[in-house]
Amino acid sequence: MLKKVDSKIYSLIQKEKERQKESVRLIPSENYVSKAVLEATGSVLTNKYSEGYSKKRYYEGQEFIDSIEEVAIARAKKLFKVDHVNVQPYSGSPANLAAYLALVPVGEKIMGMSLPHGGHLTHGWKVSASAKFWKPVQYVVDKKTNLLDYDAIYRLAKKEKPRIIVAGATAYPRKIDFKKFKEVADKVGAYFMADMAHIAGLVAGGVHQSPVSYADIITTTTHKSLRGPRGAMILCNKKYAKAVDRAVFPGLQGGPHNNTTAAIAVALKEASGVGFKKYAKQVVENARILAKELLGYGFNLVTGGTDNHLILIDMTNKSLSGKQMAMALARAGIYCNANTVPYDKRSPFDPSGIRIGTPAVTTLGMKEKEMGLIAGWIKRVSENVDNKNELEKIHKKVKGLCSDFKITGIN
Numbered sequence: 001m002l003k004k005v006d007s008k009i010y011s012l013i014q015k016e017k018e019r020q021k022e023s024v025r026l027i028p029s030e031n032y033v034s035k036a037v038l039e040a041t042g043s044v045l046t047n048k049y050s051e052g053y054s055k056k057r058y059y060e061g062q063e064f065i066d067s068i069e070e071v072a073i074a075r076a077k078k079l080f081k082v083d084h085v086n087v088q089p090y091s092g093s094p095a096n097l098a099a100y101l102a103l104v105p106v107g108e109k110i111m112g113m114s115l116p117h118g119g120h121l122t123h124g125w126k127v128s129a130s131a132k133f134w135k136p137v138q139y140v141v142d143k144k145t146n147l148l149d150y151d152a153i154y155r156l157a158k159k160e161k162p163r164i165i166v167a168g169a170t171a172y173p174r175k176i177d178f179k180k181f182k183e184v185a186d187k188v189g190a191y192f193m194a195d196m197a198h199i200a201g202l203v204a205g206g207v208h209q210s211p212v213s214y215a216d217i218i219t220t221t222t223h224k225s226l227r228g229p230r231g232a233m234i235l236c237n238k239k240y241a242k243a244v245d246r247a248v249f250p251g252l253q254g255g256p257h258n259n260t261t262a263a264i265a266v267a268l269k270e271a272s273g274v275g276f277k278k279y280a281k282q283v284v285e286n287a288r289i290l291a292k293e294l295l296g297y298g299f300n301l302v303t304g305g306t307d308n309h310l311i312l313i314d315m316t317n318k319s320l321s322g323k324q325m326a327m328a329l330a331r332a333g334i335y336c337n338a339n340t341v342p343y344d345k346r347s348p349f350d351p352s353g354i355r356i357g358t359p360a361v362t363t364l365g366m367k368e369k370e371m372g373l374i375a376g377w378i379k380r381v382s383e384n385v386d387n388k389n390e391l392e393k394i395h396k397k398v399k400g401l402c403s404d405f406k407i408t409g410i411n
Contacts, residue, residue, distance in 0.1 A: 022399045023333045024374055028198065028310040028357020029170070029224045032364065032407050033263075034270060040263035041229045051255040053088075053245060065258050072265035076233055079204055079272050082212050084241035087264055088248050088256040089232035092197045092221040095248075096122040096166075099217050099234055100134060102247035103191050104163045111137040111162035111190070116340040116348070118172035118312075120195065137162050141172075146303045146342045148172070150180045157188045167211070168195025168219075171339050171355050173291075173306035175208060182214035191216045197232075199308060201225025201359065204271045205280020208308060216240060225283065225309055225359045227276075228267025231260040279362060283309050286358040289368045293375030299382075302341050302353065310357035314341045318382050323350045328385035333398035334377060364405040373401060 003010040020032070033041075045068070051058045054066040069087060076085040089095035100110055110130065112123025117140045121128040124136030137160045142149045157165060165188075167181040178194055185192035194211030200220040202208035211218050218235040222228035234244050249256075270276060284307070291305045294313065302312040315325050322338035329336055339355035346352045361370065377394050384390035 025360040026336045026356040045258040049255045075268035082235045083237045086234045095219040095232035098247040102243040109135045109162035112166035114138040118169040154184045164191040178211040178214040197221040229263035283362045289371040297379040322353045331391045332394040
């Protein structure tokens with residue numbers, strides 16, 4: 001039907017479909033969803049407006065919508081072992097803003113990880129609304145190790161006395177110790193918030209410490225390592241449930257995206273299975289092998305490696321910028337993103353590093369052997385960034401590899 005109604009959009013979607021099928025997707029915030037998740041996302045639920053919460057809506061005809069939202073909530077509570085879940089946030093950024101709105105008066109201090117050091121825009125970076133409505137305090141990683149220094153974080157928190165401390169990152173390749181963050185927060189009388197957007201799937205799969213026992217409030221997207229649709233959730237204990245719900249609606253949003261809520265429910269069911277635990281374990285193992293291979297090729301990995309799903313590479317010793325490398329990789333059918341590295345001397349628009357990760361390729365079924373091939377191709381690209389013929393040769397090999405792996409969501 002779409003092809004008949006709007007051939008241009010249909011054609012563009014098909015081209016994007018082929019791009020995803022024929023490329024090695026190493027952007028750590030991307031994944032492939034199942035056919036079931038896609039089906040729920042594209043369902044008739046998009047036709048229904050449902051402002052409010054289950055049994056407390058402002059529109060009639062909600063009996064099935066209420067049940068869908070209740071199922072999603074119940075599955076999230078069971079999977080993450082938490083008291084309360086709000087599944088209505090449209091994405092990670094409004095989820096974070098809602099979390100602040102729930103607990104921190106406007107104008108008070110929020111303390112989060114600096115964006116150039118691996119944090120997120122909404123953790124108080126200067127161009128974000130989080131830094132305009134609240135006073136930002138930013139912690140950084142250690143200059144020598146590029147690791148989180150919990151003693152330094154405590155000293156900063158003691159000096160600044162923020163109302164909330166945020167743990168979580170978008171470009172930090174090591175595990176985060178939520179227990180230590182909780183200890184810091186308790187010492188200075190601050191709320192503790194964990195943003196597990198990147199690692200939610202690893203937490204669900206049991207290969208990363210869960211923040212649930214430590215954080216007052218937890219936010220997460222659902223589309224990264226959790227392998228769901230583009231949405232978000234806020235998790236908390238009963239003490240903050242009412243404040244969280246009021247912050248999401250009517251504080252920031254109107255009616256939820258019911259099709260997304262249903263797709264989140266499907267993804268949560270998938271994430272509760274034994275197969276997902278194997279997947280999460282393989283994501284970490286693939287990242288470890290890929291990092292090991294890249295180190296062997298002389299790449300400078302920030303922190304010297306990884307113990308989660310992502311790898312941050314400083315391209316300086318290869319005499320390349322991150323943007324140069326990312327664009328060359330894309331021409332070879334390997335997708336990543338240019339990224340700042342800690343204490344980067346280059347512009348954020350053309351930073352020193354690239355960020356890669358293994359959630360998507362692991363979903364395809366790739367394992368250690370394929371990580372070795374990919375590492376070799378990354379090396380060849382770094383040596384041929386301006387060699388069109390060589391990049392095309394690599395691209396053909398990439399297509400050949402990808403043709404061996406199928407996933408129901410896009411094939």
